[in-house]
Amino acid sequence: MTNYPSKLKRFFDGYNMVVFTLIILFLYIPILILIIYSFNDAKIIAGWKGFTFKYYRLLWENQNLKNAFWNSMTVATISTIVSTGLGLLTALGLENKYFKAQKFFQGIIFLPLVMPDILMGVSIAMLFSFLRFPMGKWSVIIAHITFCVSYTIIIIQSRLKGFDNSLQEAAMDLGANRSQFFWKVKFPIILPGILAAGLLAFTLSLDDFIITFFSTGRGFNTLPVYVESAIRRGSVTTINALSTIMIMLTLFITFISKPIRKFIF
Secondary structure (H helix, E strand, C coil): CCCHHHHHHHHHHHHHHHHHHHHHHHHHHHHHHHHHHCCECCCCCCCCCCECCHHHHHHHHCHHHHHHHHHHHHHHHHHHHHHHHHHHHHHHHHCCCCCCCHHHHHHHHHHHHHCCHHHHHHHHHHHHHHHCCCCCHHHHHHHHHHHHHHHHHHHHHHHHHCCCCHHHHHHHHCCCCHHHHHHHHHHHHHHHHHHHHHHHHHHHHHHCCHHHHHHCCCCCCCHHHHHHHHHHHCCHHHHHHHHHHHHHHHHHHHHHHHHHHHHHC
16 A cells, blocks of 8 residues: 655655755855855956966955955944943833833834835935034944944843843842842843844944945945945955955854853853
């Protein structure tokens, strides 16, 4: 007697594996091509001209690229620290059930998440122009804090929602004051959410182009803005080399993140 359920299960298992493989290929073949062509001895991608490391050497000698990289790191670091701090304070404030305007402010927090980046970039540029604020490093930092803080608030809020409030009563019964309860009990529990919010804010800031493009000034480029201008000039192979280095760095951070999480938590 034919066992139709087992045959059907094998069919769908094979189908799912084929679909999964196609999706993985669709996602990672472009990245693999980018890595391969970063070693291509050609100024433009018109075919394989030979193997070379010279574009990696040119990256090291490119002072404008180094400046753009450190600008991105500076902006991302400062905006991450500030937006995570503001996100923590706001999330703790919205946790108060007696705060009557909680729903109103919750809606305002979600607004930057659904607003198109180009609209937000134009509005920030108009605000700086109206205030006659100098466009450059600090205008970019303020703009990044503006759109990162919503993400940090939401992530920290999600961590706070799972917090057991009975721990506060237990800590108070054992003689702890509010400050001791927060730093010794509550803060360690919500710390993973704070770190997750900071990592997301750092990634968003480092990767942003549109809002940075509208809020930066002459002479101050972040890495995404520099990459866009380099591609327009035709320096594709150099950008491929830069992208390969960033991919390797991302894989390294991903590889070491698990033992780091075990060490911290």
